[in-house]
Amino acid sequence: MKTVGIRDVAKLAGVSVTTVSHVLNETPHTRVAEETRNRVREAAQRLGYGPNRVAQALRTRRSGLVGLLSEEIATTPHAGRIILGAQEAARAHGLTLVIVSAERGSHAEAHRADVQALLDRQVDAILYATMYHRTISLPPNLSGLPAVLIDATDGTGTLPSVIPDEVGGAVAAVRHLAEAGHRRIAFLNNSDDVPATHGRLAGYRQVLAEHRIPYEEKLVGEAVSEPAEGYELAKEILARSQPTALFCYNDRMAMGAYRAARELGLTIPEDLSIVGFDNQEIIAANLFPALTTVALPHYEMGAWALETAAEMLSEGSDRPAGPFEPVLLPCPLVPRDSVAPPRQT
Amino acid sequence: MKTVGIRDVAKLAGVSVTTVSHVLNETPHTRVAEETRNRVREAAQRLGYGPNRVAQALRTRRSGLVGLLSEEIATTPHAGRIILGAQEAARAHGLTLVIVSAERGSHAEAHRADVQALLDRQVDAILYATMYHRTISLPPNLSGLPAVLIDATDGTGTLPSVIPDEVGGAVAAVRHLAEAGHRRIAFLNNSDDVPATHGRLAGYRQVLAEHRIPYEEKLVGEAVSEPAEGYELAKEILARSQPTALFCYNDRMAMGAYRAARELGLTIPEDLSIVGFDNQEIIAANLFPALTTVALPHYEMGAWALETAAEMLSEGSDRPAGPFEPVLLPCPLVPRDSVAPPRQT
Numbered sequence: 134m135k136t137v138g139i140r141d142v143a144k145l146a147g148v149s150v151t152t153v154s155h156v157l158n159e160t161p162h163t164r165v166a167e168e169t170r171n172r173v174r175e176a177a178q179r180l181g182y183g184p185n186r187v188a189q190a191l192r193t194r195r196s197g198l199v200g201l202l203s204e205e206i207a208t209t210p211h212a213g214r215i216i217l218g219a220q221e222a223a224r225a226h227g228l229t230l231v232i233v234s235a236e237r238g239s240h241a242e243a244h245r246a247d248v249q250a251l252l253d254r255q256v257d258a259i260l261y262a263t264m265y266h267r268t269i270s271l272p273p274n275l276s277g278l279p280a281v282l283i284d285a286t287d288g289t290g291t292l293p294s295v296i297p298d299e300v301g302g303a304v305a306a307v308r309h310l311a312e313a314g315h316r317r318i319a320f321l322n323n324s325d326d327v328p329a330t331h332g333r334l335a336g337y338r339q340v341l342a343e344h345r346i347p348y349e350e351k352l353v354g355e356a357v358s359e360p361a362e363g364y365e366l367a368k369e370i371l372a373r374s375q376p377t378a379l380f381c382y383n384d385r386m387a388m389g390a391y392r393a394a395r396e397l398g399l400t401i402p403e404d405l406s407i408v409g410f411d412n413q414e415i416i417a418a419n420l421f422p423a424l425t426t427v428a429l430p431h432y433e434m435g436a437w438a439l440e441t442a443a444e445m446l447s448e449g450s451d452r453p454a455g456p457f458e459p460v461l462l463p464c465p466l467v468p469r470d471s472v473a474p475p476r477q478t
Numbered sequence: 479m480k481t482v483g484i485r486d487v488a489k490l491a492g493v494s495v496t497t498v499s500h501v502l503n504e505t506p507h508t509r510v511a512e513e514t515r516n517r518v519r520e521a522a523q524r525l526g527y528g529p530n531r532v533a534q535a536l537r538t539r540r541s542g543l544v545g546l547l548s549e550e551i552a553t554t555p556h557a558g559r560i561i562l563g564a565q566e567a568a569r570a571h572g573l574t575l576v577i578v579s580a581e582r583g584s585h586a587e588a589h590r591a592d593v594q595a596l597l598d599r600q601v602d603a604i605l606y607a608t609m610y611h612r613t614i615s616l617p618p619n620l621s622g623l624p625a626v627l628i629d630a631t632d633g634t635g636t637l638p639s640v641i642p643d644e645v646g647g648a649v650a651a652v653r654h655l656a657e658a659g660h661r662r663i664a665f666l667n668n669s670d671d672v673p674a675t676h677g678r679l680a681g682y683r684q685v686l687a688e689h690r691i692p693y694e695e696k697l698v699g700e701a702v703s704e705p706a707e708g709y710e711l712a713k714e715i716l717a718r719s720q721p722t723a724l725f726c727y728n729d730r731m732a733m734g735a736y737r738a739a740r741e742l743g744l745t746i747p748e749d750l751s752i753v754g755f756d757n758q759e760i761i762a763a764n765l766f767p768a769l770t771t772v773a774l775p776h777y778e779m780g781a782w783a784l785e786t787a788a789e790m791l792s793e794g795s796d797r798p799a800g801p802f803e804p805v806l807l808p809c810p811l812v813p814r815d816s817v818a819p820p821r822q823t
Contacts, residue, residue, distance in 0.1 A: 210554060385760075
């Protein structure tokens with residue numbers, strides 16, 4: 134491979150090697166006209182010449198690498214959206230994302246080795262992403278450098294963290310049903326003790342109160358948040374309390390609820406309206422009728438975390454010490470075809 | 479952040495700094511007893527000390543980074559499995575994966591900038607992954623370093639490439655139906671002119687021939703490979719030619735076929751057997767009944783590509799010049815609950 138050198142760029146741009154170096158390394162306190170800067174950058178681009186990042190890293194004691202420790206990159210597109218959000222933000226800051234995949238739900242000690250792999254690479258900062266919103270214990274070796282939590286909090290506010298606004302997402306979903314005229318709205322909740330379970334229930338109750346609809350226990354049930362269990366729970370609740378609408382903890386449970394409705398001869402949305410949560414596109418867009426749901430802000434959380442890490446890096450060692458309040462990003466409604474006004478009775 | 483130094487490791491292991499350096503850098507032609515090596519590695523691990531990869535990179539003129547250019551990391555779990563396969567293989571070779579996400583289906587010229595971003599990072603090699611099997615034009619700047627194609631070929635064999643065995647996967651699917659006793663097997667194919675369309679049709683025909691079942695045009699149809707179009711095509715073929723089994727181009731079309739079967743009052747698998755392709759788990763495992771399908775080897779292709787790149791790197795500049803024949807990895811059957819023998823008629 135013939136290596137393009139700084140001299141080639143200088144020659145093509147008609148400037149000195151020093152000028153090329155100043156422009157491409159963005160050396161502070163150097164005066165180069167904007168027009169010249171552009172010419173140098175264009176010449177570098179045409180020749181495919183980049184500053185030698187390795188040498189640059191030694192000089193600045195920065196590698197320009199940001200590590201992303203992410204769970205479950207192989208099983209859901211959620212991780213992909215976090216990666217994409219972080220990556221596009223990284224590119225805007227001239228940083229490169231290095232990704233390490235971790236096992237879901239493994240404990241702090243198990244993640245220590247994953248963090249170590251990133252530290253060995255001399256990453257400047259670490260983003261730590263879980264694949265569903267929860268409270269975690271921090272791996273002990275995460276404390277020496279700027280780090281940001283994605284979809285997780287550590288309970289103590291040691292690190293900046295970004296999580297979905299679970300309450301707000303549930304409010305958007307249930308309000309959509311209430312505004313369509315429903316008053317018998319069932320909630321198929323998750324039986325796991327995770328923040329989303331509590332947050333979504335709080336949002337459900339908030340909208341009932343807002344619309345002066347009494348809370349009825351028999352309209353609320355809990356199950357494992359998968360299609361088979363969603364199916365069983367939907368059958369049970371539909372039989373015992375005749376709701377006109379279901380708010381499901383996630384799109385997978387809603388998928389089970391569709392099957393239950395079919396078996397009971399209920400047409401969606403004419404006989405029964407359904408709203409999910411997650412906007413897991415492959416389900417939500419492809420169910421028939423397409424499922425109205427609420428989106429999780431994975432892309433946005435990835436971007437927010439990278440921006441925050443970049444800020445901490447630019448602030449040098451004066452970065453704030455915390456404690457940090459988790460930042461909530463909105464979960465917007467994604468309307469499709471599964472909601473209609475209730476039948477007149 | 480207190481930095482752990484090589485002296486701390488030497489002290490803990492009770493050896494000289496030189497010995498630690500030899501062991502951790504795996505310096506060739508140095509003799510250190512295995513027991514000592516282990517002690518050094520344990521001490522380094524306990525202290526969280528890694529060799530300084532940045533300095534190492536300058537010394538060896540290798541960055542230890544391998545770039546993965548991947549399409550659609552935010553929309554399918556396929557990319558996640560490629561990433562995971564490549565990453566686990568990278569870790570085994572002491573390499574780090576840097577991922578750049580590219581737009582699906584954009585052309586060689588558009589990918590040139592993505593490749594350049596990786597070249598700027600001084601990656602030692604590039605893996606180039608498309609998100610469905612197809613023939614691509616290589617970005618012109620991909621030629622200077624070891625590169626491997628994943629799920630793609632360039633038509634000329636310039637680079638090593640790894641793709642799914644489409645014919646073999648279709649053979650596994652259709653043979654499973656034929657061996658259950660079906661003779662009226664319809665094929666809902668994709669209407670795109672991509673290798674999988676032709677390969678899966680070839681596999682379908684091969685099994686018919688194997689079982690002396692005549693090929694009937696009215697049992698074969700083509701549509702956009704999504705649920706809505708799969709639904710329409712399934713309705714049409716079920717009406718015109720009464721098959722007892724459907725082989726669907728992918729799980730998304732099979733999802734549509736389930737809906738068509740339901741509307742026609744056909745129970746799966748008693749009245750109609752269905753096999754998909756892709757093993758897109760969120761569909762295949764969650765349809766009712768769960769869908770028998772064929773898995774695409776994304777994890778395996780990612781691992782194969784990284785291994786191949788690592789080999790090319792260890793062979794230095796003597797790497798083979800090609801042309802390379804694409805390597806086919808198997809697409810194994812994933813049996814679930816959607817296949818039964820045909821009803822006696």
